[in-house]
Structure formats: structure tokens, C-alpha cells
Amino acid sequence: MEINGVCIDETYAEAFGMYASRVLITACSKGWAMEAARSMAGFGTSVIGCGCEVAIGTEATETPDDRPGVSVMLFATSKKAVQEQLINRIGQCVMTAPTSACYNDLEAEDRLSIGGKLKFFGDGFQISKRFEPRMFGNGSGPRRFWRIPVMDGEFIVEDRFGVQKGVGGGNFLLLGSELSVTLQAAERAIEAMRKVPGVIMPFPGGVVRSGSKVGSRYKFLNASSNTAFCPSLRGAVKSELPEGVGAVLEIVVDGLTPEAVGEAMRVGIRAACGPGVVKISAGNYGGKLGKHHFHLHQLLAG
């Protein structure tokens, strides 16, 4: 298969099940909401080393307090891990940011106690407020918020945050003739993918250069450099790189549903295909990593 002269490898991206949550951060200005969101998303690129994958999603058009807001999605391997990461990151990154507030932004059956844990920071002076569903019409019953006294006033955090099964590790590889054009193609892909709701690309700017394979020759490491796609190792290992490829970049995508991940991959690959890109491939691990398989030809056939 070819798109704009770019060969699409007949392979699939192998993704795995994760648990997802989405929070809405508001503040007195868009700038401060983004500061809090950036801080929360920091060091959240890969579950391999960060405990979760987290990135800033879309700007909110409507927020519970009518202030500027931005959504942040967080993925981890278990509900418990999601809860721990949310407590740590909201407590350390959002609560600390001036004027911020943090609300649940994912309607799901399962709910995690987050504000209910963070409230203890209020040292007994925290105040609970419960609003009826008809006041904040999301159809999910009453919503409880905690008002935690802080030095600029009070930090508002929702008592419970939704968590649901999601998909982590959707991906595709951009094999380019040289680094600059490959990076431009990756940027085009990310710009298109960010318009798809319900997905995040957790790596810096959405792009990862240190793609990994499962396992390592070192016993203490469970992931290592994807040597088959490193141009500098073309002669030293069993390389997957065709002639003329000088740089490879990967785009990793996590989503609330397999459909969202597939759609993001589809629009990303289509946007990336252009001059200087030799081939599009994907990371699969022989079925050892996860149950979700995104076949590139099937995705792009539609």
C-alpha cells in the first residue's frame, strides 16, 4: 500500500489495555491552568519508567466554575496505579498552582477517591459541598467537592474521579530519509491527531525517538532500545530498515477506546505521508505485549 508515494508496511501496532482517567483543571487564566496542567503532565511519558502516561488534552469550552480550563488524561496499568498517580500529581502539581481547581472530566461507572484523600491536607478545616445533579447536569448523581484551605484562598477538588478501561501503546513509526524531514512529518501527524477526541500522545511534543522493544540483555531491564529500527545499528543487528532510511521517529497514542486510537493513527499516518518519508511501519512484538492489534492497511483502507 502507498499513500503520497510512501510505502505502508503490512504490519500492525500492538497495544495493551490500560486504565484511563481525565481531569479538568481550571484557574483564573488560561495561562495558569496550562501551568498546572503542564506540571501535572510532567514526567508522564511512559509507564515503563514513569508509573503512568499523561498528557494535556483539549481546552475546555465549559467548566464548572466558568473559568478557563484544560483537560489532562492519565493512563496507568491498574485502577490503583491511576489513583496513586492522580493523588500525587493533583496534590503536588495542581493544588500547588495558584488559583487552580480540579474536577473529574470522565463519566465512568468506576470512581476513585481522590479529593476524599487530598482533603486531609486541610488539617480539619476542609469543607465538603455536595451539589445535586440538576445543578451540574451530568446525570451521574450528586457531585461532591472539597474546599481545601490554601494560602491564596481555597483549592477545590472533586471527591471522586471516573476511571475506565482504555488502550495504551498504539503507535506507528516514521521511517525517513533524514531527521529533519522525518521530524516535520511527525509534527504534521501530531497536529492532526490532537484534533481526535479521547486520545493523548504522551511523549515530548507527542513524538518519541527512543522507541523500545520488550526485554533486554540485562536482567534488571524489561525494555530496551528498538535496535531493529536504529539506523546506526543497521549493520550490527537484524535491521528492519530499508535502504535510504536515515532516521526513525515513533508516535505513541493512548486512548479511551480502541476506536479512538485507531482513528488517531489513521489521521496521523495520512498527515505524515509526504516527501522524505520512505516508509510507515509500526511496533509489534509478536503478540506478546497486548491484545489490541491495529493493522495499518485495515486502518487506512477506510
Place this chain on the structure above:
Amino acid sequence: MSPVVLHMQEIPTNIPLEAETICPDLFAERAQAEIEAMPVALGNETHRLADFFRVEGERSDEIVIEGGAGRVKWIGSGMTRGRITVHGDVGMHAGSYMRGGEILIDGNADDFLGVEMQGGLIHVKGNARHRAGASYRGSKYGMQGGIIVVDGNVGHEVGAYMRRGLIVIKGNAEDFLGAMMTNGTICLFGQAGIRTGAGMQKGTIYCRRPVDLLPTFAYDCTYAPVFLQMLFKGLKQLGVETPVPGNGSVRRYHGDLADVGKGEILIAA
């Protein structure tokens, strides 16, 4: 589903009618004849509902009462669903123990409106009298959930012993607003009487106008809590427009220091 319409007939005495059977939960599965036969109390006598109301319709959880029901007690008491619309006044105890649904009163409400309610919405277009959303004498807790909106004025001890929920008063309140409340939120846009929040342990009373506070309330600061922005937005969703001051700032006082002292009175700055 068309509503059951109850046309109020003449009550032959001054004794109030006790009609807790006027409740959507009880009307939902009953035929017209069964509704007409439902019992109501006049003093120590038991009568049929049809003795005082002309009934139109059946099997509906929506009830419309036409005509002044100012001497009919316990309308909607304990209801969990549906809607009651009253074109006129209602008597005492309307919506008491209510757990869900809506009561819309296009007139005035008497004492004990929504007492000890746990959920649902009561909207009074006129005035409500004493002890709305409060507890009955001897009960530990008043309102424990739900929303009461009064477009006019309210009487004494509104929200007394309130534990949860929201009371919005667009007009004035008489004395002891939110007395002994243990939690919940009261919004007062008019003038408060004396001893507002007396004995309150926790909870929030927001006052749009200056209040003559008890000496057992201490000033904390003047600030613009985000919680109020959420509250006002929620009220807007209910159709209650809020006269918010320009910068949204309030003066925060905590008390009642004669008790636990974790309540707050927020007065628009």
C-alpha cells in the same frame, strides 16, 4: 403522560385537611376511581379525596392542583419521584421528608416546607413561612439533601439544624436563619433578621446584603471563593439568576464560636 388534575372544592370548616396521599408515588399506578377513594383526614374524621377535590386523570406521577390549597397539609410528603404543580398556596408540611421529584408552588407555602427532606426540588414563587428546610422539634437533623428555592420571603428558623442540601431565598429572611445548622448551604439575597447562623456548627450561609452578626462570629478575610462561582453557575442551571457583585468578593466570618465554630457566613463585599 397527562397529569392528574385535582380541582380544589370548598372545605366546609376551618379545620385543615391532612392529605399526605397527594403524592406522585401513590398516584402513579392508580385508576381515577382509586385516586378518588384515597383517604384524607379532616380532624379526627377520615374522608375520601373526592370529597374535597374533583379528580381528572389517572396513572400519572405528575399532579396539578388547581385552586388554593392553603389549608391542605402534607402535600407531597415523602415523595420520591414525579412532579406536583400547585396553582395557588399550599398548607403546612408540603414536601416534608421528600426524597426526589419536584414541587412547584405558584403561590405561598405555609410552615415546615420541605422539613427533613433528603432530595428533590421545591420551588415557591411566593413566600414561605417558618422552619422551611429545618427539622421537626426534637429531631437531630433538618434538611439532608435537595433544593428549596423561595422567590419571596421566608419566616423564622429556616434551615435550622440543616445537615445537607441548598436553600435559596430571593427575598428576606426573619430571625435565626440557619440556626444550629450542621452543614449545607443557604443563599440569601434579601435582608436577614437577627441571630443568623446562631449555634451553627458547620455549613455556609451566603448573604447578599449586610448582616447584623452575633458576636460569636469572627472575621477571616475578604476574598472571592471559587466555590461561589460554582454555586452561582449551578443556580443559573436551576433558573435562579444571581445578583453577583462585580468582583465576586465576600467577607468571610466563621462561627458560631459558642459551638464548633466551623460554619461560615459569607457576606458580599
